[in-house]
Amino acid sequence: MAQSRTGVYAAVAALGLGGYYLYRAGGDPKGATQEVKHDAHLARLNAPTGNQAEKAGEKAAYETRLNVDQAVDSARAEAKNQASRLDQIRQDTTAELKSGAEKIESKVEEKASEAKGALSGWFGKK
Template sequence: MSRRGLTVAGLAIAGGAGYYLYNAGGDPKTAEKKFEADASKLSAEIKKELPGQKKEAEKKAEAWASQVGQKVDRTSADAKNKFVQAEADAKSKFAEAEAKAKDFGSKTSTEFNSAVDKFDKTVEEKTAKAKSGISSWFGGK
């Protein structure tokens, strides 16, 4: 503490001692008893107010916990809703992609079969020409 603080504290103590001595008519024993009685009364008042403050603090803490619980519940519900929505979107997109793949596959299959048929026809025609050409070498028609 600073020198000024010590001076102020000393003056406050001296003033308090002077007050009790004056009220006791200069008798130090009586002044001490009055001081102890006042200190006891002040202590009892503080102790009396503390339980009320404890209950009030408990109520405030309970209200705060309730609010936090509600926020947690809301946040959890929002997250769950977003997850359900994302899952539904994913299923929808998957079904759409699957349908497109099937459509593409069927188109590709049709085109492939058409190309194979065309190739077979061409091969058969060329084979028939080749047979007729070879048969003519051996006297066939």
């Protein structure tokens, strides 16, 4: 069932275009045909040919290449920015964990020395 729907879309577009020209011609099929021919002729006249077409194609390719290069550069800059941000978060988290571990360690040592003092008191040592 994974068929392409391009044919369906092309048919819908063709029907829509046909309906448009029939509407403009007032429902006259011959008039619609003449309008289609006239519009096609105008489009053919406005389309670049020969060297103009080649230059237009080169210009479009150059602009596309520039856009792609800018998009790639932008993506690289964003990735570098996110990587540095992630590294900064990692460093901050590591510092916080070390600080918390040192606090816990000092508290454990303090409680251990208190317990040692209490045990020593039971056995007569101070």
